[in-house]
Amino acid sequence: MEGGSGSSSPCPLDKEFSDQIAVLLSPPSPESIKDYYDELMKTRKCNNLKINFSNSSGKAVYAIKEFEEGELVLKDQILVAAQHISNKVDCLVCSYCFRFIGSIELQIGRKLYLQELGLSANKECKESLSRFPEKACTRVLDDIKKHSVSNGSHGIGSSTYTNSKDNSIPTEVLQSLINGNMSLPYTNLFALPSIFYCPGGCKEEHYCSKLCTDLDWESFHSLLCTGRNTEPSKRDAILKFIEHSNGTNDIFILAAKVISYTILKFRKLKRLRFKENEKRAKLDETDFPLLLEAWKPVSMGFKKRWWDCIALPDDVDSSDEASFRMQLRDLAFTSLQLLKEAIFEDECAPLFSLEIYGHIIGMFELNNLDLVVASPVEDYFIHIDDLPSPEKVEAEKLTRPLLESLGDEYSVCCQGTGFYPLQSCMNHSCCPNAKAFKRDEDKDGQAIIIAARPIVEGEEITISYIDEDLPYDERQTLLADYGFRCMCPRCLEEMPGM
Numbered sequence: 001m002e003g004g005s006g007s008s009s010p011c012p013l014d015k016e017f018s019d020q021i022a023v024l025l026s027p028p029s030p031e032s033i034k035d036y037y038d039e040l041m042k043t044r045k046c047n048n049l050k051i052n053f054s055n056s057s058g059k060a061v062y063a064i065k066e067f068e069e070g071e072l073v074l075k076d077q078i079l080v081a082a083q084h085i086s087n088k089v090d091c092l093v094c095s096y097c098f099r100f101i102g103s104i105e106l107q108i109g110r111k112l113y114l115q116e117l118g119l120s121a122n123k124e125c126k127e128s129l130s131r132f133p134e135k136a137c138t139r140v141l142d143d144i145k146k147h148s149v150s151n152g153s154h155g156i157g158s159s160t161y162t163n164s165k166d167n168s169i170p171t172e173v174l175q176s177l178i179n180g181n182m183s184l185p186y187t188n189l190f191a192l193p194s195i196f197y198c199p200g201g202c203k204e205e206h207y208c209s210k211l212c213t214d215l216d217w218e219s220f221h222s223l224l225c226t227g228r229n230t231e232p233s234k235r236d237a238i239l240k241f242i243e244h245s246n247g248t249n250d251i252f253i254l255a256a257k258v259i260s261y262t263i264l265k266f267r268k269l270k271r272l273r274f275k276e277n278e279k280r281a282k283l284d285e286t287d288f289p290l291l292l293e294a295w296k297p298v299s300m301g302f303k304k305r306w307w308d309c310i311a312l313p314d315d316v317d318s319s320d321e322a323s324f325r326m327q328l329r330d331l332a333f334t335s336l337q338l339l340k341e342a343i344f345e346d347e348c349a350p351l352f353s354l355e356i357y358g359h360i361i362g363m364f365e366l367n368n369l370d371l372v373v374a375s376p377v378e379d380y381f382i383h384i385d386d387l388p389s390p391e392k393v394e395a396e397k398l399t400r401p402l403l404e405s406l407g408d409e410y411s412v413c414c415q416g417t418g419f420y421p422l423q424s425c426m427n428h429s430c431c432p433n434a435k436a437f438k439r440d441e442d443k444d445g446q447a448i449i450i451a452a453r454p455i456v457e458g459e460e461i462t463i464s465y466i467d468e469d470l471p472y473d474e475r476q477t478l479l480a481d482y483g484f485r486c487m488c489p490r491c492l493e494e495m496p497g498m
C-alpha cells in the first residue's frame, strides 16, 4: 500500500492489514448512509431534516419543513471533540460536554493563579507549562487545595489586594476564590454545575455530572487515563503521547479519542455477542465485522489522508511541497508509534495503521467545526457593569481589581474543535442559508445551526466554510483546500467572463 505523496509507507501494519484497511476506508454505500442517518435522526428526534446522497457532492442535508430566519435548524451532539490545550489555562470545562463548571469564583481565581504562575514562575516551570499545560494546570489546582488556609478569613479589601501596582492579586485571595472560601457578589445568579472528578483518578479531566463522567469514561477516557489505576508503563506511554501532541499538533489527541472510541465500542459489541451466543468458545471469524460496526460512525465522515489534503501554507514554496507533505506524514507516524505504545490492541490492529491514522486526521481537517462556548465570567462582569449605581459601586469594590487583573482576557471563551455527525454533512455555499451560531441559552459544546434567511421545504441547507465576504478569487483559493470549486449561484454570477 502506498503511504501517500508517492512513497511507500513506513508503517508495517499498512501492508499487513491492507485488505481490512481498504474495507474500513471504502466509502459507505448510499443504502448504508441512508440507514445510518435515518437511525441517527430518529434517536436525536430530528424530524425537520434529511440526509441525501448524490454522486456530485456526496452527502447533503435538506429541509423537510420551512424555517424562518433565526430559527434553530439543527442542534448536533459531538461525536468527538477536544478543548485546545492553550485554552485549558483560561477555562475549566466539562471534558465531555464542554460546559463551564465549578463557580465564577473558581474560574476567575484559577485563571489568575495560572496567569501569575506563567508570568512569574522560574524557567523550568514556564517550560513545563508550555509543554504540558494540561498537567501543570491541574497540579496547580491540587497544590492550592492541599496548602490552602482553611479558616477562610482572607480580607478581599485588604491593602495588599487593592494597592498592588501591577494589578496582581495576592495568592491567598486567589486560594480563597478557588477553595470556595470567598464569595463574590451576585455569583448566585451565575451558578455553574459542581465538579465531578475522573473515576481513574487522573486529575486531568473534570465533568459537570455523573452522566458526563460515565459517558466519557465508557467512550474515550478509560483507555487514555493517566490516573493511579492505570498500569505505570501504560501511563508513561500515554503521557509521552500527550506530551508529543501538545508540543506538535493537538489534533493527534482527537485522533486518539477516535481510536479509543472504536476500540471501546468493539469490546462492547463483542461482550454483547458473547452473551448472545455463550456456547461459542471463539469469536475470531466474526471479529472484523464487529470492528466494522464499531467504526461505522467514523466511516460515515468524509475523509482524505491528512498529509495529502492539508493546504500548503503560504510560507512553503511549491517546490518544497513534496518534502512538506512527507514531514507531515513522518510527524503523524511518530505520533502513531507513541499511541501504539500506549493503547495498542491486537484485535483492533488495523486501527493502528498509518493509513487509518492519516485518514482520521484528514477527516478532521475537512469536516471539523470550531467548538465555542461563551464564558459565564464575561456575562458576570457585564451583569455587574449593568447594575444600578449604589449596588454597582459596592460590588465593584470586590470585582474591579479582579477585572483589572484579568485585563482583556476576562472574556475568553472555551475553544476547541469537534466532529459533529450531522453538521459535517452540510455542504458549503458562498450565499449560505444557515450558519453556526451560539445563542444565549447554548451553554455547552453542541453545534448549533440556525437559519440565516427563510428556508423553504426541500431546500438544501448550506453553511459557509470560509469568510464569505472575501472576493471571488480568494474564496475559491480557500475552498480549494477542501478539494472543490464552488459553483454556488453567487460564484456563478461573479465568475470572471460570465
Ligand SMILES: C[S@@+](CC[C@H](N)C(=O)[O-])C[C@H]1O[C@@H](n2cnc3c(N)ncnc32)[C@H](O)[C@@H]1O
Pocket: 056, 057, 058, 059, 060, 301, 302, 366, 367, 424, 425, 426, 427, 428, 429, 482, 483, 484, 485, 486, 487, 488
Ligand atoms: C464537511 S463535508 C460536507 C459533506 C460532504 N458532502 C460529505 O459527503 O460528507 C466537506 C466536503 O464536502 C464536499 N463539498 C462541500 N461543499 C461542496 C460544494 N459546494 N460543492 C462541491 N463539493 C462540496 C467537499 O468534498 C468537501 O471537502
